[in-house]
Amino acid sequence: AEEVLGNNLEAIDFYTKQGNGESTIYVVEFAGSQMDGSWYVTVCYCFGDNYMAEFIGVNPYSAADCREITIGSARSFRELGKAGQREGVKAQGMGQENWPYPYLHNPFAIVAYYMDAEAPHFPSLERSASDYEIKWKDKGIETIVRALLEKDSGPVMSSDLDRYESFYVVGWLGDFYRIGMGDRMMEIPSDGLTIRTLEDLQEFANLVSLTFEVRDFTDVSPLSGLKKLKYLNLMVSPKLSNLDFLNGMPQLEELMMWGESYPEIKDISVFQGMDSLRSVMIILPGIKDISVFAGLPNLETLWINCHKNVDAAPVIAAGQIKNLMINTEEIR
Structure with missing residues (x-):
């Protein structure tokens, strides 16, 4: 020694x-x-x-x-x-x-x-006993993970990803993607890098934080399998039509969807019962009824841009929401 x-x-x-x-x-x-x-x-x-x-x-x-x-x-x-x-x-x-x-x-x-x-x-003892080689569903996600692991070839095992609680992909910066896992952050060329599905993210058994900002991406349904997620920063195509993927995130505390507007979303009942939520920042120009947020007991921050005729009275009256902004107007 x-x-x-x-x-x-x-x-x-x-x-x-x-x-x-x-x-x-x-x-x-x-x-x-x-x-x-x-x-x-x-x-x-x-x-x-x-x-x-x-x-x-x-x-x-x-x-x-x-x-x-x-x-x-x-x-x-x-x-x-x-x-x-x-x-x-x-x-x-x-x-x-x-x-x-x-x-x-x-x-x-x-x-x-x-x-x-x-x-x-x-890795957990259970995970070690059932360790397996990941069969990638998406070449783009595989490229990102291998770059961050510094593993150009050879098998990537399920337990290789157990140490990582955060995953970060920002793809609107021009000719490069900014990517990260855990404390490791880097930039890689965007040329030839295409992400078609997020199914591979379900291989992260301990993922609690996800940032995914790729403006031409539409299908985020695989995120519903991320049951341990506590923080989600999402910026995808304005063609996104629903928030059903939130159904599988019982521990989610912070939702950031502030970088893009989602006019095709007409139903936000998915938020009902998401009692772990502490912060929501989202742009939903088609939504008039935001009363669902008033019933979330731990919600302290709500920034929402929505329909100009929104009925804001329920959330204004909700005492637990300490930081409230509606349609760029700071209420408190």
């Missing part, structure tokens, strides 16, 4: 935890600093007659989270009942000559790699 981290080694600890039944989990835990931040590493080992299992957690934010997830994964391990096979090449250097299990990682040797890379979130 000192050879890899030097003076940046902050702490190191060795201890055991109770596993399943009478099994013991052997734990190595340490922390290192870099660029005014800390990285936390937890490594767990389980040993049996026919197996040796290793679990490595790396987290740039919380030692407690790293410890909980890694030890939890180790505790979930079940022996498969098959003879263990020792495969791979013995590593050299970094103290490996003194490491008694040569086919496992030396936990200290991985630090230099992870210190300069994004720390991956571990």
Whole structure:
């Protein structure tokens, strides 16, 4: 650990935890600093007659989270009942000559790699057990995801996307798209990039934030499968005819549809019962009745441009709406 981290080694600890039944989990835990931040590493080992299992957690934010997830994964391990096979090449250097299990990682040797890379979130145990290669429905979305993953070829697995809670696509900027996943943001040429369906976004099992701004796009129905979504910033074709895709978003807190007008939408009853909504900004010139918003208990912000003969009395009377603007007139 000192050879890899030097003076940046902050702490190191060795201890055991109770596993399943009478099994013991052997734990190595340490922390290192870099660029005014800390990285936390937890490594767990389980040993049996026919197996040796290793679990490595790396987290740039919380030692407690790293410890909980890694030890939890180790505790979930079940022996498969098959003879263990020792495969791979013995590593050299970094103290490996003194490491008694040569086919496992030396936990200290991985630090230099992870210190300069994004720390991956571990997929859920259920997701790991059913991991599969994504069969892309849309070439444009595949191109964007591969660019952000820096993976030009080879399979993209379902668990590769588990670490990402946000997805960002802005395609009206001219000759480039601005795209992002998690903390990673970049620009790619728009030439030859066409998005025809959003079905692939359902592969993001933990998506809570989505920005999608592509003005010639019309079919957003696949978004109804994003059940964990809390923030949606949507700007698509003015030919959009309904808001039915919101039916599948029970946790949605913020809806931003302020960049484009949607005159063909005539029914907004979909908002009824969306009690998690805190903010709605939307342009619906064909809507006269906006009383549905008055019944949303957590709605604090409503900006709406709608029909000039709108009956605004119900939402004006709604005390929970603290920031209200109707047809560019700020009410309060």
